[in-house]
Amino acid sequence: MPQPELPTISVEEDGGLREFRWPAITREWWDMWATSPLSLDFTATDWSELRDTALIHARYWNGDIKLAAELRLRTAKFGATPEDRARLRITFAQAEEAETKTTARRTSSRDRFGGIALPPEATAD
Numbered sequence: 001m002p003q004p005e006l007p008t009i010s011v012e013e014d015g016g017l018r019e020f021r022w023p024a025i026t027r028e029w030w031d032m033w034a035t036s037p038l039s040l041d042f043t044a045t046d047w048s049e050l051r052d053t054a055l056i057h058a059r060y061w062n063g064d065i066k067l068a069a070e071l072r073l074r075t076a077k078f079g080a081t082p083e084d085r086a087r088l089r090i091t092f093a094q095a096e097e098a099e100t101k102t103t104a105r106r107t108s109s110r111d112r113f114g115g116i117a118l119p120p121e122a123t124a125d
Contacts, residue, residue, distance in 0.1 A: 001044050003034040006054060026058040038079050038090065050078060 006027065009020040022030075033039055033050060042050075053074040060067045079085040 001042060001047060003030075003039060003042070004047055004051065006030055007051065009055070020058075022054075023058050023061045025061050026054055029057055030054055033078075046078075049074070053078075 006022050010017040011020045039046075053071065056067050056071050056074065060071050075081075076084045076087075079088050079090045085091070
């Protein structure tokens with residue numbers, strides 16, 4: 001499912017309602033999730049949970065630091081860090097491809113250059 005927009009939220013302030021303004025850093029965070037390879041398989045419930053997490057993210061960046069632990073727990077469920085992805089056994093095709101290339105580079109120089117003939121002057125003593 002494609003990523004939805006961050007919702008318009010009304011918050012109570014001084015006895016009235018005003019529109020909540022998403023911090024720029026939370027908008028960047030939300031956009032980051034849209035481009036993550038992990039989001040290719042997100043369902044409506046995944047985006048709903050991440051949307052709720054976006055509000056926690058916004059409140060954290062607006063100074064409510066007591067939400068740090070909850071933010072960390074929620075983003076971990078989505079594989080936000082390399083450690084989270086390892087724990088969730090999430091891999092990326094790019095990582096597997098890079099590993100294959102690294103393994104290919106570990107061949108010996110004899111394997112890579114075994115068919116090359118040296119010119120006669122290079123072998124003269």
